[in-house]
Amino acid sequence: MLKANDPNLHSWIQISPTSEFPIQNLPFGVFSVGEQDPRVGVALGDYILDLCVLGQEGLFDLLNLDPNVFNRSFLNDFIALGKPCWRAVRDRVSILLRNDNAEIRDNPDLMRRCLVKQVDAQLHLPVKISNYTDFHTSLESATNVGLLFRDPENALSPNWKHLPVGYHGRASSIVVSGTSIHRPKGQVKIDGSPLPAFMPTQQLDFELEIGFITGASTALGTSITANQADDYLFGLVLFNDWSARDIQRWEQQPLGPFLGKSFASAISPWVVTLDALEPFRVAGPTQSPAVLPYLETAGNKHFDISLKVYLQAPQQPSVLISQTNPRYLYWNINQQLAHQTSNGCNLQVGDLYASGTISGSEPDSYGSLLELTWNGSKPIVLPDESTRTYLQDGDTIIFKGCAERNGVRIGFGELRNKILPAV
Amino acid sequence: MLKANDPNLHSWIQISPTSEFPIQNLPFGVFSVGEQDPRVGVALGDYILDLCVLGQEGLFDLLNLDPNVFNRSFLNDFIALGKPCWRAVRDRVSILLRNDNAEIRDNPDLMRRCLVKQVDAQLHLPVKISNYTDFHTSLESATNVGLLFRDPENALSPNWKHLPVGYHGRASSIVVSGTSIHRPKGQVKIDGSPLPAFMPTQQLDFELEIGFITGASTALGTSITANQADDYLFGLVLFNDWSARDIQRWEQQPLGPFLGKSFASAISPWVVTLDALEPFRVAGPTQSPAVLPYLETAGNKHFDISLKVYLQAPQQPSVLISQTNPRYLYWNINQQLAHQTSNGCNLQVGDLYASGTISGSEPDSYGSLLELTWNGSKPIVLPDESTRTYLQDGDTIIFKGCAERNGVRIGFGELRNKILPAV
Numbered sequence: 001m002l003k004a005n006d007p008n009l010h011s012w013i014q015i016s017p018t019s020e021f022p023i024q025n026l027p028f029g030v031f032s033v034g035e036q037d038p039r040v041g042v043a044l045g046d047y048i049l050d051l052c053v054l055g056q057e058g059l060f061d062l063l064n065l066d067p068n069v070f071n072r073s074f075l076n077d078f079i080a081l082g083k084p085c086w087r088a089v090r091d092r093v094s095i096l097l098r099n100d101n102a103e104i105r106d107n108p109d110l111m112r113r114c115l116v117k118q119v120d121a122q123l124h125l126p127v128k129i130s131n132y133t134d135f136h137t138s139l140e141s142a143t144n145v146g147l148l149f150r151d152p153e154n155a156l157s158p159n160w161k162h163l164p165v166g167y168h169g170r171a172s173s174i175v176v177s178g179t180s181i182h183r184p185k186g187q188v189k190i191d192g193s194p195l196p197a198f199m200p201t202q203q204l205d206f207e208l209e210i211g212f213i214t215g216a217s218t219a220l221g222t223s224i225t226a227n228q229a230d231d232y233l234f235g236l237v238l239f240n241d242w243s244a245r246d247i248q249r250w251e252q253q254p255l256g257p258f259l260g261k262s263f264a265s266a267i268s269p270w271v272v273t274l275d276a277l278e279p280f281r282v283a284g285p286t287q288s289p290a291v292l293p294y295l296e297t298a299g300n301k302h303f304d305i306s307l308k309v310y311l312q313a314p315q316q317p318s319v320l321i322s323q324t325n326p327r328y329l330y331w332n333i334n335q336q337l338a339h340q341t342s343n344g345c346n347l348q349v350g351d352l353y354a355s356g357t358i359s360g361s362e363p364d365s366y367g368s369l370l371e372l373t374w375n376g377s378k379p380i381v382l383p384d385e386s387t388r389t390y391l392q393d394g395d396t397i398i399f400k401g402c403a404e405r406n407g408v409r410i411g412f413g414e415l416r417n418k419i420l421p422a423v
Numbered sequence: 424m425l426k427a428n429d430p431n432l433h434s435w436i437q438i439s440p441t442s443e444f445p446i447q448n449l450p451f452g453v454f455s456v457g458e459q460d461p462r463v464g465v466a467l468g469d470y471i472l473d474l475c476v477l478g479q480e481g482l483f484d485l486l487n488l489d490p491n492v493f494n495r496s497f498l499n500d501f502i503a504l505g506k507p508c509w510r511a512v513r514d515r516v517s518i519l520l521r522n523d524n525a526e527i528r529d530n531p532d533l534m535r536r537c538l539v540k541q542v543d544a545q546l547h548l549p550v551k552i553s554n555y556t557d558f559h560t561s562l563e564s565a566t567n568v569g570l571l572f573r574d575p576e577n578a579l580s581p582n583w584k585h586l587p588v589g590y591h592g593r594a595s596s597i598v599v600s601g602t603s604i605h606r607p608k609g610q611v612k613i614d615g616s617p618l619p620a621f622m623p624t625q626q627l628d629f630e631l632e633i634g635f636i637t638g639a640s641t642a643l644g645t646s647i648t649a650n651q652a653d654d655y656l657f658g659l660v661l662f663n664d665w666s667a668r669d670i671q672r673w674e675q676q677p678l679g680p681f682l683g684k685s686f687a688s689a690i691s692p693w694v695v696t697l698d699a700l701e702p703f704r705v706a707g708p709t710q711s712p713a714v715l716p717y718l719e720t721a722g723n724k725h726f727d728i729s730l731k732v733y734l735q736a737p738q739q740p741s742v743l744i745s746q747t748n749p750r751y752l753y754w755n756i757n758q759q760l761a762h763q764t765s766n767g768c769n770l771q772v773g774d775l776y777a778s779g780t781i782s783g784s785e786p787d788s789y790g791s792l793l794e795l796t797w798n799g800s801k802p803i804v805l806p807d808e809s810t811r812t813y814l815q816d817g818d819t820i821i822f823k824g825c826a827e828r829n830g831v832r833i834g835f836g837e838l839r840n841k842i843l844p845a846v
Contacts, residue, residue, distance in 0.1 A: 131595050136678065150677055157676045162619050163610050167678040168591040168685065172554050172771050173643055182644040184766040187586050187715065196585050198715045198765070220596055220687065221605040221846060247766065253580045254573055255559065255590040256679020262591065263766040264643065292610065292621045342621070343607040343670065343686040344846070348595050423644060423767075 004094040005279055007406040011097045012105040013115070015045035020402055020411020023097050026090050027270035027412075028075055028235070031121040038124050040070040040078055041116070042093055043270050043413070048121055049093065053114040059096065059103065063088050074128040075271065079215040079234045080349040086215065086234060090275060123269035125176040126237075127213055130348035132174060132265070133340060134209075134241055134257075135166035136356030137331035139285075144359060144371045149249065161289060164331040164339050166356075169241075170262035174352065177238075177268050177415045183393060183422040184263035186247035200422035201244035203376075204391040208309050208367035208399060210326050211239035211354040212333050213271055220346040226297045226338035232347060233333065235271035236303070238399045238415040239354045242266065245370055245390070267352070268399070268415040276410050280304045280403040282327050291335070294342055301332035305403045307358060309367070313382050314394035321380055322372060324358050324365040393421045427517035428702055430829040434520045435528040436538070438468035443825055443834020446520050449513050450693035450835075451498055451658070454544040461547050463493040463501055464539070465516055466693050466836070471544055472516065476537040482519065482526065486511050497551040498694065502638040502657045503772040509638065509657060513698060546692035548599040549660075550636055553771035555597060555688070556763060557632075557664055557680075558589035559779030560754035562708075567782060567794045572672065584712060587754040587762050589779075592664075593685035597775065599692050600661075600838045606816060606845040607686035609670035619673060623845035626668035626799075627814040631732050631790035631822060633749050634662035634777040635756050636694055643769040649720040649761035655770060656756060658694035659726070661822045661838040662777045665689065668793055668813070690775070691822070691838040699833050703727045703826040705750050714758070717765055724755035728826045730781060732790070736805050737817035744803055745795060747781050747788040816844045 002009050004024065011023045021027065021043040031048050032038045039052035054060060055067025065085055069078040079086060095101055104111050136142050139156075142165070146155030159165065175181075183204055189196045215234030218224060224232065241261060248260025281300035304327045312318035336353050357367040366372045369390055373379055379387035391397070396418040402411040425432050427447065434446040444450065444466040454471050455461045462475035477483060478490025488508055492501040502509060519527055527534050559565050562579075565588070569578030582588065598604075606627055612619045638657030641647060647655065664684060671683025704723035727750045735741035759776050780790040789795045792813055796802055802810035814820070819841040825834040 131593060146677070159610075159612075159619070159673055159676070163674060165674070165678055165681075167681055168593050170554060170591050170768060171594075172769050172774075173767075175643065182767055185646070186766045187582075189582075195712070196582070196715070198717055220598065223608070244766070250582055251586060251588070252679075253582070254569070254679075255588055256675075256677075258556075258588075258590055259762070259766040259768065262763075262768040289618070292619070294621055339682070340685075343609045343667070343682040344596075344605055345593060345682065345685040346595050351595075 004091050005276065007408045009094070010099045011044065012099045013045055013047060013097065018409070019045045020409050020413060021045055022408055023094060024408050025272065025276050025410045026093055027272045027276065029126045029270045030074060030124040031116070032124065033116055033121050038073040040072060040075060043118070044097060046118055048116045048118055050114045050116060057110060060089065060092060063092060073124065075126050076128050076350045079213070082216060083231055086273060087275060090273060123176060123178065125174070126269055126271050127350045127352070129171040129174050129352045130350040132169045132171040132352045133166050134169045134354045134356060135164045135331065135336050137164055137329045137336065138355070138357060138359050139330040140361055141357040141359035141367060141371065144366065148370060148375045164336050166336070167256045169265065173262050174265045174267060177266060177417070179266065180418045180420050181242060181264045182420045184244050184247065185422055186244060186259050187250055188246040189250040196250060201246055202390065203245035204419060205243045205245050205369045206309070206397045207241035207243055207357040208307060208322065208324065209239040209241050209354045209356060209358060211237045211267060211352050213237065214347050214351040215349060216347065217349055218341060218347045221344040223341045223344060224338060226295050226334040229334035229337040232337060233274050235273040236277065237271055238268040238401050238412045240266040240397065240399060240415055240417065241354060243368070266415055266417050268412045270413050272410060272412055277303050277403060279405055280410065284332050285328060285330060287330065294338055295335045297332060297334050301334045302327045302329065303403065305401050308400045310398040311380070311388065312396040312398065313386065313392070316383050318398060319382060322364060322366055324360040324367060326355060326358050328360055329355060329358060391419050393419055395419050427514050428699065430831045432517070433522050434467065435522045436468055436470060436520065441832070442468045443832050443836060444468055445831060446517060447831050448695065448699050448833045449516055450695045450699065452549045452693045453497060453547040454539070455547065456539055456544050461496040463495060463498060466541070467520060469541055471539045471541055473537045473539060480533060483512065483515060486515060496547065498549050499551050499773045505639060506654055509696065510698060513696060546599060546601065548597070549692055549694050550773045550775070552594040552597050552775045553773040555592045555594040555775045556589050557592045557777045557779060558587045558754065558759050560587055560752045560759065561779060561782050562753040563784055564780040564782035564790060564794065567789065571793060571798045587759050589759070590679045592688065596685050597688045597690060600689060600840070602689065603841045603843045604665060604687045605843045607667050607670065608845055609667060609682050610673055611669040612673045624667035624669055625813065627842060628666045628668050628792045629732070629820045630664035630666055630780040631730060631745065631747065632662040632664050632777045632779060632781060634660045634690060634775050636660065637770050637774040638772060639770065640772055641764060641770045644767040646764045646767060647761060649718055649757040652757035652760040655760060656697050658696040659700065660694055661691040661824050661835045663689040663820065663822060663838055663840065664777060666791070689838055689840050691835045693836050695833060695835055700726050700826060702828055703833065707755050708751060708753060710753065717761055718758045720755060720757050724757045725750045725752065726826065728824050731823045733821040734803065734811065735819040735821065736809065736815070739806050741821060742805060745787060745789055747783040747790060749778060749781050751783055752778055752781060814842050816842055818842050
């Protein structure tokens with residue numbers, strides 16, 4: 001039988017060849033229709049497959065799992081069942097959707113109840129985020145930010161090539177795509193002014209990142225190696241680490257980013273499994289100097305994913321302002337997770353670990369306005385010839401991510417947030 | 424009728440006059456006996472009052488609350504009921520325990536079922552920590568750490584007197600008193616060595632702090648003022664922000680503390696309510712320059728609490744190594760909470776906000792070994808004449824905290840953790 005990632009698989013559901021959600025993807029999310037309670041679903045073409053209904057109908061009975069895990073507002077209970085279970089569910093869903101399987105295809109009543117059009121559904125934050133860490137794994141971005149924000153003579157901190165630099169972020173303010181974000185207020189210190197002022201940020205920025213969700217816990221005091229990390233990785237999401245640069249600049253010394261970040265971060269609604277991304281694994285850049293043994297990895301731990309950032313100003317078409325790829329990140333996700341646990345820190349199901357801004361080597365591949373406009377010195381020109389350094393009220397930032405090979409597109413959907421005025 | 428804080432209140436339970444848990448305290452915690460499920464209790468003298476049993480017996484029926492909130496492994500569901508409810512429960516418990524109330528006193532069967540000796544009970548982490556922020560609100564400690572860890576010429580960062588400096592910490596690794604902690608491993612850069620090494624920390628330290636627990640949520644995008652913060656404060660705990668100084672020193676630039684902290688933090692098991700601490704409110708130090716309006720507070724927002732740190736080496740008596748008081752902290756807890764929400768960041772029930780190391784102005788009042796031994800240059804001498812700069816395996820650190828006035832002692836019990844060898 002064809003495996004779930006085989007490019008030759010086809011479903012009995014009509015799916016556009018340009019869809020980011022072919023039968024080879026099957027990302028997990030949480031959705032609701034109308035007043036219905038949120039439940040777990042899988043994206044397929046323009047539809048969502050309702051796993052809650054399939055579970056109630058006994059279609060997962062052979063997998064020996066409690067189907068109530070799909071009748072939940074978050075994926076956490078499902079992913080806590082462990083990697084063999086995620087895989088078994090994805091494989092089972094793949095089989096149910098194939099054009100040669102009749103279980104749903106030939107049961108019009110069931111089909112009507114288990115398939116929802118995405119346009120009719122509301123998508124929710126898919127995971128209750130237990131803990132959130134933001135790394136800064138792009139050498140290009142770390143160098144750019146060091147040049148712009150810190151000491152141009154020593155742009156890269158001495159530790160940067162020895163460990164994946166990161167910090168703990170705020171979990172409560174992580175929202176799903178579609179959530180509008182009020183311009184945050186905060187303390188800023190304007191050049192030349194002797195005292196700080198409290199005001200809406202004048203330097204509202206995005207950060208293009210990829211995040212991964214953990215699907216297993218560890219006990220406090222234990223560590224996992226970078227190679228063991230594979231068993232703890234459930235899936236990836238697009239991540240926007242919304243940032244207020246003026247607030248960040250004033251508060252950041254000596255203890256790191258705080259309120260310049262915690263007003264909001266955003267994730268895409270569909271969690272794309274590592275299994276679906278398996279065909280898109282690539283080698284990362286050579287790490288030199290060699291990493292310490294606990295950070296060594298074997299095999300391809302990077303992913304070839306085309307990432308795009310669009311800016312849409314009010315009453316204007318959206319404009320592509322950056323294009324990059326996480327394959328160039330210096331540190332891979334296994335190394336991030338191994339580093340997080342290297343001191344015995346315990347993982348929890350539903351932790352989110354983000355890559356930090358993903359910037360390529362060319363100016364049109366930078367993952368933040370701080371870098372794209374070189375701290376405001378090179379404004380972006382919009383279709384109506386107005387310009388942007390940082391974001392204005394009413395602007396929308398849209399991230400898209402898609403991996404493509406052999407005619408199969410594995411996408412993340414979009415991550416979209418609009419900026420509302422300060423309250 | 425006498426109020427719950429009246430020094431003249433007495434209980435029908437025999438309580439030693441030196442107890443930290445008189446009828447005027449009534450701190451909330453979570454405990455279990457044997458194989459019993461954890462439940463909510465209140466400390467009184469040498470006993471714990473089982474609120475789960477009292478709820479089942481209908482003794483809270485007049486309060487119009489779901490007594491099942493006491494049949495939980497964490498306080499969160501109870502404190503989510505809001506400040507009027509915490510107060511009503513504390514007042515009701517106070518009445519039930521007074522020597523002139525017969526409801527439990529004259530019911531031997533109920534008394535037997537609702538009173539547990541503390542020595543027979545296991546105390547659990549009282550709160551499921553939703554989010555954790557560590558501030559650094561002691562001017563003396565911030566100055567000391569600046570001198571030792573950063574730039575002696577600019578010990579205090581330029582922002583320090585304008586905002587309560589803080590960072591997001593790791594919630595998953597917060598443990599309750601009594602939990603032993605394995606010496607963490609991590610990357611350290613030894614002076615003179617060209618490359619970092621991965622090894623057990625050689626600079627394991629404690630940080631004496633006070634933490635507060637939030638009892639109400641806010642919506643993302645909204646802020647609360649420092650004066651409004653009173654309605655969001657459930658209670659205080661002792662907090663040990665365990666730190667590995669060599670790991671911290673190497674990793675901290677540019678994004679702040681990370682694995683040097685996240686291997687473990689610890690809290691005391693009893694949450695002392697703000698209501699019980701009301702008689703111990705005092706004015707804090709004058710803040711100059713004046714704070715911005717969103718950080719202004721009226722009235723006394725500091726607390727007069729005697730804090731003590733003991734070090735117990737293996738086979739030796741414990742030694743008092745520091746004594747200080749949070750009344751001298753520069754920033755108060757209302758300002759911390761207002762600052763946290765000033766950018767619209769949402770609060771959740773069960774958030775923990777810690778003060779940062781509490782150091783007084785004298786060297787015997789410093790709240791960490793980094794400061795007490797001045798980064799190892801002034802070792803502490805133990806009873807057997809051995810010395811400590813940082814902690815050795817088998818050492819135990821004990822925090823105690825107690826407020827005392829008019830013969831009433833409102834205590835936190837103790838926060839105790841033993842250091843085990845690295846695994």
